[in-house]
Amino acid sequence: MDFNDTPQEAEYRAQVRAWIDANAQEYMTSPAKPYELDEFVAHCKAWQAKKHDAGYVGITWPKAVGGQGLTPMHQIIFNQEESRTYAPTGLYSIGLGMCIPTVFTHGQPEIARRYVPKALRGEEVWCQLFSEPVAGSDLASIRTKAVREGDEWVINGQKVWTSYAHRSDFGIVVCRTDFDAPKHKGLTMFIVDMHAPGVEVRQIKQMSGGAEFNEVFFTDVRVKDSHRLGEVGEGWKVSLTTLMHERLAVGGKPRHAPGYDTLMKVATGIETENGPAIERTDVRNRIAETYINDEGIKLTQMRALSALSRGQIPGPEQSISKVVIAKTMQDMSSFALDLAEGSGFAVEKGSDLEKLQGSYLAAAGLRIAGGTDEILRNIIAERVLGLPGDMRPDKDTPFSQIKPL
Incomplete structure (x- = not known):
């Protein structure tokens, strides 16, 4: 394991750090109060532009689609430097x-030319429409259907837990x-065009007070x-591309999440x-x-x-990290709130205890997003430790013969 940047990485880090210091001054400290949604969106769009x-x-994306054509380490270095700030990126x-x-x-070249540049500039917002009420961790059990009619497909069904669907222009x-x-x-x-006729988005109010998750209903939506x-018929193969990127996106510890120092x-x-x-x-x-655990x-x-x-491909580190991170956050936050007794419910805005309270409310969702603990443990067990796989009796059964739970 090497903790040091190569000379080329160090040069790029210095370049990024100088740019961050010059352009993110307004985000160097946490906002005095959380942004309202419209304000948050405006800040996200301005920072993206x-x-x-x-x-x-698009640091690692091919230059042919508007990316920079650099390595994953360049993206990681930028993410590390950006994480020193509170710049809105969600x-x-x-x-x-x-x-x-x-x-x-997986899209046709003309499709990429239409959508990628606007997404890179932040002009259009996208969401991922995968999970359903009876198909969360078992994504292959989805029941939203698409029926072909000429050169169009007609979609009917429901998705759930779709982040920022209410602010999205398009989705996959x-x-x-x-x-x-x-x-x-x-x-x-x-x-799918999120503004198309037949698309209905309903926000889900969370116990944390937020409402970034949504239910999405499709009624005769034409694509x-x-x-x-x-x-x-190759949607599962295509989905694996998305899920691979999702694991990378949610595998790390959330920015500015509380740790052992906050608990200390x-x-x-607290006086006992x-x-x-x-x-x-x-x-x-x-x-x-x-x-x-943090270390x-x-x-x-x-x-x-x-x-x-x-230049190598990482092993199971992201799956291992995510399992440990989510549980550590939940256990640590739960302990802190128990320690605070009644104060754990009525906390001072901006306090360390409020951060831990927010962490406690968010950690349960983190143990589901990007693969549940159970799914990730299966991946580690089967692909890393070489243990026998789970019994999957429905793997080769026609879907029409599988009864929903």
Whole structure:
């Protein structure tokens, strides 16, 4: 494992850092209060346009589609430097991180020429329409159907947990086009206009107070066959491109997420009947455990970065990191709120305890997004440890013969 940049990487990092310092001054500190949605969108669009003009978008994408044609390490270096700021990027994380790479990998050249440049500039927002009420972790069990009529497809069905669908212009949607084929072989993916007739988006109010997730309903929505991604029946293969990028996008620790140092500050400020909570052995043990997990995650991710720096393909680091990160965040936050007792419900805005409260509410979703803990443990068990795979009796069964749970 190598913790140091190569000379070329160090040069690029210095270049990026200088640009960040010159252009992100307004984002160097956390906003005094959370942005309202319209304000958040405006800031995201402005920051994306600024990055585009400076050549810091599509860093690893081919130059032929408007990217920079650089290595994954260049993207990682930019992400690391950008993470020093509070610059808003969430509006484009799905589209640029997952959707557009699928579009230019599997779409027709004219489709890529139409959509990629506008996405890079931030002029159009994208969402990923995969999960359904009865098909979350088992994505191949989706029931949203697409029926061909001439040179168009008619889509009917429902998706759920679609991030920023209510602010998106386009989405990639995977549908079932053959109910008599086995579940992995009867799928096809399309680009859908989120403003098309028959598309209805309903926001989902979360316990954290946010509402970035949505239900999306399709009623006789028409999509041209030219907007199909990949061949008919190869939607699972196309989806794997998207899911690969999704794992990379959600595998790391969220920006500015609280860690062991936050827990230490909170424990120092809580008074118990026997003195400060930080002096209790059980509290110190929990802080030490969180520190070990945080350092383990950092070192595991350094292994992936070292592999990328040498031009190699990382191993299972992202799956391992995500399983540990989500559980560590949830356990640490839960412990802090229990320690605070009643104060864990009524917290001061901007306080460390509020950060931990937000982390607690978000961690449950993180254990689902990008692959549930159970799915990722299966991947690690089967592909890393070489253990026998799960029994999958429906793998070769025609989907029409599978009864929904």
